């Protein structure tokens with residue numbers, strides 16, 4: 001068991017329900033399962049990043065909208081203060097080879113000094129894609145401890161995988 005499990009932890013995640021690749025119409029997004037597993041296993045706080053304007057329910061429309069939001073993705077709710085947490089989990093679906101654009105909005109002004117950062121991507125083939133590198137670019141000085149990529153359609157059954165990774 002990793003010693004990180006016992007530290008005060010926050011999960012910052014993005015996840016979208018409705019129609020998606022490989023899973024059809026769902027009530028809960030793939031990444032949300034992973035966020036909730038981490039909450040349930042180690043007692044982490046979870047924070048869901050939500051777009052100010054929801055994405056379309058249809059997958060084909062959503063992928064076009066996501067392209068247009070790169071670098072300009074307003075969110076409903078901001079996290080201002082992460083000072084009480086030692087470990088920050090950043091969880092995102094891979095969108096066009098990187099994080100969901102709203103993740104950038106949520107994390108770019110946070111102070112990650114002395115934090116342990118663990119990254120989770122969910123995807124349908126791209127793995128981590130550029131997510132880790134892109135987070136390093138936008139969060140100056142961030143030190144990323146480790147990362148894991150989980151196939152989107154397997155998230156619902158990934159509790160053991162997460163248990164072992166944690």
Ligand SMILES: Cc1cc2nc3c(=O)[nH]c(=O)nc-3n(C[C@H](O)[C@H](O)[C@H](O)COP(=O)(O)O)c2cc1C
Nearest residue numbers: 015016029030031093094096097122124125126152
């Ligand atoms: C806008 C959009 C872009 C996507 N781009 C990629 C991609 O570049 N590579 C990939 O493997 N999967 C891609 N996917 C699939 C998602 O990464 C995958 O379904 C993920 O698990 C969705 O997480 P969520 O259900 O928590 O939102 C994309 C999905 C969407 C909606």
